[in-house]
Amino acid sequence: MNTHMPYITGLSMLSPAQMRAASARYEMAPCQWLWNDYTHKGPNLLNRFITLCCGMDEYLKESLFRPEMNEVLRHYGRTDFDHVPSQEAIVGLAVMWGSITNILEAESSFCALMDDENRPLDAALKFLSMRATLELLRRAIHKEPRALGLWYWLGRIGWDDLLALADQRDHAARELIAGRAFCGAEGGIAVLPSNWSSHAAA
Secondary structure, eight states: OOOOOOOOTTTTTOOOOHHHHHHHHTTTTTEEEEESSTTTTEEEEHHHHHHHHHHHHHHHHHHTTTOHHHHHHHHHTTSSSOOOOOHHHHHHHTTTTTHHHHHHHHHHHHHHOOOOOOOTTTTTTOOOOHHHHHHHHHHHHHGGGGGGHHHHHHHHHHHHHHHHHHHHHHHHHHHHHHHHHHEOOTEEEEEEEEOGGGGGGO
């Protein structure tokens, strides 16, 4: 009797074993890469913003035991931006904690898709769009006067650039779910070559 639960994979997302096989077979070959968290300069803007959100979430959860917010956020990349967020921007980020947790939930759903070792069975169904989540953050900021410093800072670092990167990552994730892409060992997502066979991982 088969005791293994089948993966819920949207249309035809590769199983974790197939994903590993595709990565091993194609990662060093010329590929059309749809997404990568990194540029030649380091983590991209979206990656850095999400990391800062992680730091704020960590601080707010442990604030009774971590009184030095600036020190905590420095370890989560506060100074890694061309325009370092002001104290007003950081306060706005804290005020937006509810929206920040939504961003981290969307990030977790993306990471679940990319996990070729322990991917949840329903990862494809639970994927959340980062672009949509960022748009919800924007709406929430405009309803909260205390968050205007955050909005000013987001404009300085490139709000439209953040949305474009979120769009790019969402598209890559949907291609992954549809079985038209694979994730590499280093975390990028590339188009699955037309000569791929699902039997290659058998």
